Amino acid sequence: MKKTVFRKLCMVMLVTLALCLLIYPLMLPSENYFRMVLQVLPLTLLVGVGMMIPLIVISSNFSRRTANELKKLRLDSKSTLSQFPELRPVARQIASLRAQIDTQMNELTGQQEQLKVLTDNMQEGLLLVSAVGRVLSYNRAALSLLGMEQTDDDYFLVFDLNPSESFSKVVRRALAGVRGSAIISINDKAVQLIANPVSGESSMSGAVLVLMDVSEREKRDALRREFTSNVSHELKTPLTSIYGIADMMESGMVKQKDISGFARRIRDESSRMITLIEDIIRLSRLDDDSFSEEVMQINLYEIAQSVCEQLQAAADAKHITITLEGSEALMQGVPVIVEEMLYNLCDNAIKYNVENGEVHVKVTGTGQQTVFEVSDTGIGIPQADRERIFERFYRVDKSHSRQIGGTGLGLSIVKHGAQFHNATIEVESQLGSGTTITLFFPRSADAAAEAACQAIHDPLNVQIPGESGHHLIQVRKNQDEPEPEEQEITAAELQPDDDAYDDADAEAVYDDTYEDAYDDAEYDEEDDAEYYDEEDDAAYDEDQDAEVTDEDEIDETEALFREAEEALDLHTEPEEPESEPEP
The missing domain is CATH 1.10.287 (Helix Hairpins)
Structure with missing residues (x-):
């Protein structure tokens, strides 16, 4: 003043x-x-x-x-007011504006932090791209899926993130206003890219890119396609045989005395299809967790003892000694599934064993686990095939699979049964010396009930230590699920012999009780159509001929026509009239 x-x-x-x-x-x-x-x-x-x-x-x-x-005045308006009273109106206006700006900045900062937390915790990658291809924003998952490290560079182009043509094509189309999607391979992972254009008032302003890891989905799709193709082939083979025999019988080319042999052949092939479909249904029920049986307390030793008794005849045929060791071992589980698992393991130990071999079964209860172990003196498996033994229809030696028998789903059922019971599998094998498979079941009711109630889609914890592993034994149990009114039909009566085309062995296995079992397992044409159609057959012929050998089918067809020629006796008995087949 x-x-x-x-x-x-x-x-x-x-x-x-x-x-x-x-x-x-x-x-x-x-x-x-x-x-x-x-x-x-x-x-x-x-x-x-x-x-x-x-x-x-x-x-x-x-x-x-x-x-x-x-x-x-921008930082401290009070000191200015004390020295220059004439500036008080200006200072008050500036202070009011500053308060509004601070409020808006705090809101924007909070929203930005929330958005950053959300994007950083996303499993999917997110990229915001400008109209010229500059990356405006991204999250950590995007860089991880693209195989890149965190960068401090604030300016880089989206086309520098991946050099593949499909990636660039989808991004360019999105910047041009066209939504696109593609699956690209990055570091042995399948990554799906979805690009959505972002438009402004008059022109394109950029694009939003979403990246998702679809490796598991692609793997499941590949397994499903392979499974469909394999099922088509497995159903085609017996149906072709049945069709050929029925065609010859219908045309009157079969003598009356040979009808029984051909009928037995039809029955054998029908049994093979029935057991295959039953295994597929079991796997489907395990996958969908649709078993109606409740978890209860069971004695694993009693189930193992019953399985050994059922397989005693098959073991005697190969002069194999079965020994059972252990005592009462209680656990929580579904009896039908557990018996199926034990049967498949013991059945494989016999089928893939050598003459005069041994199969040793051991049941123990230790601490919080119940352990089932089966060892054999069989052929073992090569190192390269040990990781795939639980895949459906996978076999090490496809050329001898028909002679051994089975559907190729046995160990797959064991795997899904173990998942159902929250159990683990340990496999040890030495090529030419034998194999040991061990199941570790949880003994507590809570663990078993929780495992039985949850959906089964996670990978199985299979341990293959060192130079040991399991030989290929993808064979089924060939045993119907037990029904109260059909207890007199045993698994041995329903089980086809290893040589499905040996008439003498077939007569010993398929007795009169088989007809009743066949009636129970009969399925209609609509259910059959779900597993077999012409498209699936064509898909197998195109895609799987390189993997599955047809030598067995050729030999089988040649044997079939040789049997037909012997039955006709066209050269040796031309004067004998052919008898009409009985309906």
């Missing part, structure tokens, strides 16, 4: 002095006017300059201090 008054006084004095200097010469005589002006002018200029210099200095200092205070 004092500085303002001093400045005003200086200005008044300067103006007064100037007026005096101008008026004073006018009061003098005219002849002396110009002489006086010339005399006073230097003094006037000197006084004026002397007074202007302090005013300029004072004004400059004042302006500078005022500017500094205005600068401080």
Whole structure:
């Protein structure tokens, strides 16, 4: 305030002095006017300059201090108000605007942090791309799926993230306004890219890219396609045989005395299809967790003892000794599934064993686990095939699979049964020496019940230590699920022999009780159509001929026609009329 008054006084004095200097010469005589002006002018200029210099200095200092205070007004308006009361209206307006800006900035910061937390915790990758292809924003999952490390570079193009043509094509189409999708392979992973265009008011403003790891889905799709193709082939083979035999019988080319042999052949092939379909249904029920049986307390030793008794005849046929060791071992589980698992393992130990071999079964209960172990002196498996033994229809030696028998689903049922019971499998094998498979079941009711109630889709915990592994024994149990009213039909009566085309063995296996079992297992044409059609057959012929050998089918067809020629006796008994087949 004092500085303002001093400045005003200086200005008044300067103006007064100037007026005096101008008026004073006018009061003098005219002849002396110009002489006086010339005399006073230097003094006037000197006084004026002397007074202007302090005013300029004072004004400059004042302006500078005022500017500094205005600068401080953005950060601290209170100090400015205390020194410059005349700036209070401006300061109040600035403070109000600053409060609004702070509120909006806090809201934006909070939203940005929430968005960052959400995107960083996404399993899917997210990329925001400008119209020129610059990456505006991304999350950690995007870089991980693209196989890149975290970068501090704020400017990089989306096309530098992946060099594949499909990636660039989808992104370019999205920037052009067309939504696109593609599956690209990155570091042995299948990654699905979905690109959505983002349009502005008048033109494209960019694109949003979403990346998802679909490796498991692609693997499941591949397994499903392979399974469908294999099922088509497995159903085609017996149906082809049945069709050929029925065609010959219908045309009257078969003698009356040979009808029984061909009928037995049809029955054998029908049994093979029935057992295959039953195994497929079991796997489907295990996959969908649709078993109606409840988890209960069972004695694993009693089930193992029953399985060994059922397989005793098959073991005697190969002169194999079965021994059972252990005692009462209680656990929580579904009896039907557990018996199926144990039967398949013991059945494989016999089928893939050598003549005069041994099969040792051991049941123990230790701590929180019930352990089932089966060892054999069989053929073992190569190292390269040990990781695939639980795949459906997988066999190490496809050329001898028909002689061994089975559907190729046995160990797959064991795997899904173990998943159902939250059990683990340990496999040890030595090529040419034998195989040992161990099942570890949880004994607590809570663990078994929880495993039985949850959907079964996770990978099985299969341990293959070191140089050991399991030989290929993808063979079924060939035992119907037990029904209360059909207890008299045993698994041995329903089980086809290893040589499905040996008539003498077939007569020993298929007795009169088979007809009743066949009635129970009969399925209609609609159910059969779900597993076999012409498209599936064509898919197998195109895709799987390289993997599945047809030598067995050729040998089988040749044997079939040889039997037909022997039955016809066209050359040796031309005079004997052919008898009409009985309906």
